[in-house]
Structure formats: C-alpha cells, structure tokens
Amino acid sequence: MARPPDKTLDRGMLPSLLGYALRRTQSAVFADFAATFAKAGEALTPGEFGLLVLVERNAGLSQMALARALGIDRSTLVPILNRLQARGLLVRRGSPTDGRAHALGLTPHGETALATFSKLVKAHEKRVASSLSAAETQTLIALLEKVRAAARSV
Amino acid sequence: MARPPDKTLDRGMLPSLLGYALRRTQSAVFADFAATFAKAGEALTPGEFGLLVLVERNAGLSQMALARALGIDRSTLVPILNRLQARGLLVRRGSPTDGRAHALGLTPHGETALATFSKLVKAHEKRVASSLSAAETQTLIALLEKVRAAARSV
C-alpha cells in the first residue's frame, strides 16, 4: 500500500469536483473492504462479491447475462470465473436449454463462503457509514443513483 | 464499451450497499468523462487530469511528492509521467536543490492544453450534476468526504 496522500499540496479546483470526490472516496472504501477481509483471513474484491451475490440470486444464469449485469465484456468475465471456480466457489454447468451456454451456480462451499463474506461486508459497510446517520446514508445512496442516471444518459 | 447492465436480474442486498452505489456511480461518471473528451477530439483520464492540475498548482514538485499526493507508489508514476511527457504536456527538470529529484512542471503546451481540459471537465461536471440542485451537489460532496474520512481510519 502507498503512503497516505500529502495534505499540504494545492489541489486547485479538484476538491469541488464530484468526480474527484467520488474517486477518492471509492478508493478509501475499497481499501477498507480489502482490510476488513484481510483481517478475517479472507481475500475477495468488491467486484467478486457482487458477482457471487448475482450468481446466488440468479442461479443458472449464463455468462452473457452475468457479463451484461456487471457491465463488462464476456471475454473479461472468463478469467474472473476461472479464478472463482478454481477456488471452489462457483461452477459452470451445461445449460439444459442451450447447448452453447453455461448455467452458473454456487457450489455448497460457495454458498457457505458467501454467507461469511456477507457478514464481513455488513461489518465493513457499518464502519464506512459510521460517520453518517441512517438518513444521511439513504440520502447519499439516493444522490449517487441520481448522478448515475444523469451520467449514464450521455 | 460493454452493453448496458441488465435490469431484470435480482441484485439482492447490493443496492443497499454504499460501496456498490459508489462503484456503479463512479463507473458511469468515468464513462461520461471519457465521452466528453472523445467528443471534443481529446483523450485524457480523470487521473491524468488530476495529475496535471497538481503539477500546475505545485510547479517544481518531485515525483515522490506527486506520488504521495496521488496515493500511488513512485514506480507506478513513472510510466504515467513518461506518457504525459511524450505528449509534450509535462517536463522533468533537474531539481536545483536535490540532485536525486526531478522538478516537475507543465510545458507551455501543457498549460494551454490544461486550460482546454478544464473547460471540458466543467462541462462534464455540469452534466453529471445536472440532476442535482447546487445544494444537493454540495451535500453529496460533503457526505462523500465524511465517508472517506471514516474509511481511511481503518
């Protein structure tokens, strides 16, 4: 990990930019996520967690559907799934309805691991939201969604 | 660019997570930033813009100081500076006070380019913040800073 940012530099207009605040906050939250998992002897990225949740809640979905839901290319997904499969968390089964497609699902170990991961994520969320009231957290998420909708329609 | 996310999937607990909203919003804002620059025939990432602003506002700073301000390792900075220098935006001069260090600065072309970039960034910011009132934008930035402070102290 790199050293903490130097606060003495002149940052000009940057602190007033939404994108700048977004990037810096996301970076800090990501680091907290990683630290939370590392402290528990686990290793998982936010993206991997999101993927596992999607597979659990939509068992049998195809790689194409998953890639679309994640907003990434299908080729990008392949090595990610390979890694999670090698860890025994996830399986690719043949689709019963389409010979080209895979039906994705969690393994039993993946299910129990995801339960553990979810607890860690909740602890992490509680910590990063600790400086906000429940109402502020809801406001923040709602404002982020509004910004996302506005940015998406370019 | 990948296709838009599929809205029909069950996302479980994800929409209530701050980190999830943060990642998705940042991704959309980043795409808007890239699209804004592409439409103007320019190419720059948010990180490169931030770096150029830092160099302009703190002319003569060293690579170590810049890396610290950006929160990245000094070795990570080298290829980034190489690229910006190859584009004629930035120069490494010898530090007058420390024979080991470089004094970073913008070239005249870098100064004029940064002025153009800043206009594009303002247009981009205006668009992504278009769905929020001025007060909401201030609230959003303030809440993000509070979260960042809480996440940083792990």
Added chain:
DNA sequence: TATTGTTATACTCTATAACTATA
C-alpha cells in the same frame, strides 16, 4: 544509511478480434 527515480516483473481489469460449437 536513507531517499529518488528507474527498471524488471507480476497481477488484475479492461477491451477487440478471431475461433469453435451450437442455434
């Protein structure tokens, strides 16, 4: 000894293009 910048190396995320098997 410690610091600055560089290089070598490695890993992840991202994409495009081409291939295969199926539809």
Added chain:
DNA sequence: TATAGTTATAGAGTATAACAATA
C-alpha cells in the same frame, strides 16, 4: 447468420524488489 464461450493479444493501473545516483 447470429450467439455463447474461449483464446490470444494489448493497454492501463496497481504493486514489490533491486539497482544507481545522490544525500
């Protein structure tokens, strides 16, 4: 023809370790 998954390849961002020059 079109789609699902894979592979090959490439570029950017990130890091650690080791090195030369300098402090």
